[in-house]
Amino acid sequence: MSRAHAARNEVDGPEGGSTTVEQMLGSWEPAPGAARELRRLHAAALNTHVARALAAADDNPQSAQRLQELAEQLRTSSWTTPEVAFTQYAILAKGRTPTGEQHSLVLDSLSAIAAGPAPATAVGGRTSMPEWAPYAMRLFEDDQVREQRQVRWELVLQDEIAERECRAALELLADAWPAMAGVVEAYVREILWYTCGDVPASRSLCVAQAFGAVFLHRRADRIEAAEHLAHEATHFELIARMAIDPLIENGDAPARSPFRAEPRPLGRVLHACLVSARLTAVLERLQLVLPASDLPTVQRRRATAYDDFAVAMSSLKATAQWTPRGQRLFESMQELLARGPGDVAPS
């Protein structure tokens, strides 16, 4: 390890001072520098694994050799794409062989990753539909069916109003809470939109099989979009955290979730808990920068987030068997909860 690298690991956002990955794993607070370091570790493992798997399945010795060389470069890569995650989880992990087109697309993606640093979050702009997007929406559809909702979705790749609102949301978040905006920038590679007709349904989603892609309802305004981006980025960050440490030993145990009528696996309750903890603080911060006309909506949303947070914490307290890092995270969230619904934003 170089000292320069270690120093970078410890440099964090404008609010957090220096935070290491180890410290971040035991805290609810966003720490963008540590989040990028965690992303580097998670992405390098994923990219390398996919490149090696493609090499192993390649009948052509020359292209297999090139893939092995690429895999070696990717050991020090720092970001990944929905395309790579889709290849791993929707193709390779299911014992399938990528088609020629799938192979070509993921090779392009891996080559871009090896060539340079992560680009800024892409807000729309695609001209063709990536295969992972309808795949994610079908998972969403399945999820909504479990909630007795028959959703008829349609993906939207380009929409002038939605793009404007999302760019405004990113600016709003950066203004309200730079550290949280840094986590969004670290994990959200791309934003797409969807519609659901008149059926009430969730207005944002993400899936590990398209890691880095956030799907927002087409008509989410900047305040709603800012909340959703913080929400989904927290899911991605927690997926990466739990790839390092399960945090909960009994993650499959059923428990009460704030968001569902039916019991959910504890690992999912932890996701709901960290998300609602972050949202409580995000909405508190938004109150400080938004005009008075927006405050009633934000205050109502914050109260809901705090109630959700309290329910999730109660459920975890009753049931979770924590790893040492998980215990630190729980204690960190307990401190946040104890501040009460009116004073949650760190000073």
Next chain:
Amino acid sequence: MEHLPTTVTEVELTLDDVNLELDSPEGFSGTYGDAED
């Protein structure tokens, strides 16, 4: 063991520390309807 150039004060994390398996194939649905994960 493979080592990434990622080291923290307390623990050195390596590629071997990353578990790429998903605990569930389900996605994460957000708020603003009244259903989420």
